[in-house]
Amino acid sequence: MTVAVENLTDRSGEVSRIHDVPFREHLPQPLYFRSAQMPKNAIYPRHSHPWGELVYSYSGVMEINLKDGHFLAPPQYAVWLPPDVEHQGLNRQAAVHCSLYVSLDLCGPLPQRTTALEVNPMLRTMLEYLREKEGTCPSNPAHLRFLQVVVDQFAEGQQVGSFLPSTTDPILGKVLQHLQDNPHDNRSLAELARLHDTSERTLIRRCKRDLGIPFAEWKQRLRVLKAMPMLEAGGSVQSIADQLGYGSASSFIAMFGRMIGKTPDGYRKSVLK
Known part of the structure; x- marks a missing residue:
């Protein structure tokens, strides 16, 4: 060992x-x-x-x-x-x-x-x-x-x-790390590409190659993982939705339910029971 x-x-x-x-x-x-x-x-x-x-x-x-x-x-x-x-x-x-x-x-x-x-x-x-x-x-x-x-x-x-795939690619890695640090960022993939001096087409290709899922789904999975500890700590659904960049609590609830199969409050109850 x-x-x-x-x-x-x-x-x-x-x-x-x-x-x-x-x-x-x-x-x-x-x-x-x-x-x-x-x-x-x-x-x-x-x-x-x-x-x-x-x-x-x-x-x-x-x-x-x-x-x-x-x-x-x-x-x-x-x-x-x-x-x-x-x-x-x-x-x-x-x-x-x-x-x-x-x-x-x-x-x-x-x-x-x-x-x-x-x-x-x-x-x-x-x-x-x-x-x-x-x-x-x-x-x-x-x-x-x-x-x-x-x-x-x-x-x-x-x-x-892996629920949230990762990459060793330096270009895609910078974009994913930016979202890890700023999960509320609602800029499009094209805008994020310009921010990191690359092209949207390059990021799409590398997401497909390294992540195996579309960029939009990766971002949703990231937000789910960011939301989980906040839910467990007792944060309100509205507050968490705001912190993660959602325009309304209902849109956050809908996304969370699609990804996890439970509402945010349903998830909170299941892990705290």
């Missing part, structure tokens, strides 16, 4: 550091579940391990950095990390997440590459149950059988890549 310790610092200079990961060389069981409540700006060391890991966020958004990619896990998705994949977990806002560790010999049915997996309502209920029962019977045969059913359900789930 490889481990390196890093810091995550926000613009105010606030730092939170996690010094270690739960296991270094061996899992206590072939399947092992744990959950954690993470403060704002928490970060795990960059590390790898010889077992697979399913990462799921009950609230907030977990980010997973790889050497060659970046994944985000809002509560509608889990991220699957195959054995020996070097990764780093972090969250920029407070989050509650869990990991289900899967020994190498049980990883066969799961994807061979890192990917996001959809979490259907049944799986979410199962993960909530595991969180409630955590620590009561980790080696109980019935508990291990339940964990195997959870793994089987993930193995049959739909692979969705």
